[in-house]
Amino acid sequence: MLIAASALLILFAWFAGPRRFAEAVLLTRSALDPVFDLTKAGGLEDMGVGAAVNLSVLVVAAACVVTRPRVSPAPAFVLWLPLLLVCLVSWRFAPDPGAAFRLLMLLTTHAAFCLLAFYLVRDRADLRRFLLVIVAGSIVPTLYAVLQLAMGWAVFGEDGTRVYSSFPHPNIYAFYLMTILAVVLTLLAGATSGARAANGFRLSPRLRRALVLYVPVLLGLILLTKTRSAWAGAGLILLTHGLLFDRRTLLYFLGLPVALLAVPEFAERLADLQQGNTMDAYEKLNSYAFRMLLWQGAMTWFWERPLFGWGLSSFGHYVAQFFPLPLENDTIDSHSVYVQFLFETGLIGLLAYLWLYARTLALIARLITRGERWAWMLLAMTAGYLSMAYSDNMLYYLVPTWYMWFVLGGACALLVQRRAVRRQPVPLPA
Known part of the structure; x- marks a missing residue:
């Protein structure tokens, strides 16, 4: 199934082109996790059609590098x-090579x-188109989330009602919603800032109104995920x-006290951090204390191997020995990207990760300094x-991070395109 699905997707990209392939992925991927879960081969994690999409993305990106010099x-x-x-390098000495390779x-x-x-965004019109495709791709998960709430399906374990739509966990959906919120506000x-200027996005009045009306919907769903870090990011x-x-x-900030009063579960979610800070029993620890x-x-x-760590994806392998x-x-993930990189790849890995974001933010x-003021919203999204x-x-x-990095890559591509235009030789008069 993996090979057949990958072949079909690569053929689609070959005939339709990488632009249509990327648009199709951006438009549909956010709603497909429940479908992909049904196609996973028994016992082999992520070896379904979802893995075929991942493989096809790698192949299409490599093809762009080779064919577009x-x-x-x-x-x-x-x-x-x-x-x-x-x-x-860290994968080479990981205790679980399979898990390390997947990561x-x-x-x-x-x-x-x-x-x-970088290959698909050539100008601001391209970036605008892709941003609108990303927003359009959020409509199906939004409708499914509303259906979840209406039918009472949004109960997530012991946490009560937490909307998660087509995603496997409310936290993942919360980050996706935060990304969509940033994209919508970037367009606005x-x-x-540039409706009549060269540095703006061209939006019709009807489209602008639709985006404005979509903002409170996104905010309401972010609240209903009950993901506190996403609340802060939003x-x-x-x-x-x-x-x-x-x-x-x-x-919108004026509506926050109203939401806390109208839905006591929101206030309880915040108050949870004020209790359960002792280690008397696991059940009494709040999530942050845990x-x-x-x-x-x-x-x-970490201090035993501070430079290179214990190997990629080793945290879950060793956690039962130090927790x-x-x-x-007998396992759990780190619940912190920074702790995970420190533990698994040492200071070298954490510095490489921080370099990635420091360079992007720069x-x-x-x-922004060159007149694209809307890019402030991308800085806020990255900080979130x-x-x-x-x-x-x-x-x-996976899914929300794909969307975020496509947006960031597209914005950085504009800067690269400007440099390329400036470096083009000016033709001499005949």
Whole structure:
């Protein structure tokens, strides 16, 4: 099934072209996890049609590098190669080579999606089109989330009602919603700051109204995921848009007290952090106190191998040996990207990961200084991601990370295209 599905997808990309392939993935991938789960081969994690999509993304990205020599992949390579090389070396001494290889391939697909944007986004009109495709792709998950709530299907374990739509976990859906919120506000910021200028996105009045009306829907769903880090990230994105582009966006903050009063579960979610901070029993620990205990145990092992760590994807392999509380199946993920990189790849890996985002933020900042004020929203989106990476397993959140990196890669591609235009020789008069 994996080979057949991969072949079909690659053939589609061959005949339709990488642009149509990327548009199809961006338009549909966010709603397909439930379908892909049905196609996984028994016992082999991620070996279904979803893995075929991942493989086809890698093949299409590699084909773009080979067949389009006029577009330099160097900017994307500068971003991603340090991290991927560190992970490749770390995979060689990982205690579980299979799990390490899956994580390495996952990170490679993130890089491939970023690389695709450099080949497909040639100007601001291209970026606008792809941003609208990403927003359009969120409609089906939004409708499914509404159906979940209406039918009472949004009960997630012991946490009560937590909407998760077509995603396997509410936290993953929350980050996806935060990304879509940032994309919507980026389009609105571009239309606000440059509707008549060269640096804006062209949006019809009807489309602008639709995007404005979509914002409260996204915010309501983010609240219903009950993911506190996503609440903070969405708040930062709203604050950035309100202060820099449209003060009316700040009015959404006035609705927060109303939401806390109308839905006591929201207030309870915040109050949960004020209790359960002791280690009397696992059930009494709140989620943040549990994470802190987990990270403290990991750091005791980190100092034994501070430079190169214990091997890629080794945290779950060793966690039962340094964590003092019982764990289901004797394993658990790190719940922090930074702790995971420190433990698995050492300081070298963490620095490579931080380089990736520092370089990206520098490119986005340069875009802002050259008149693209809407890029402030991408800075806010990236800051929101990095804040969520502190307390969640963001490396494994495939779909929303793909969308985020395509947007960031597309924005950086604009900067590269500007440089290419400036370097073109000016023709001499006849």
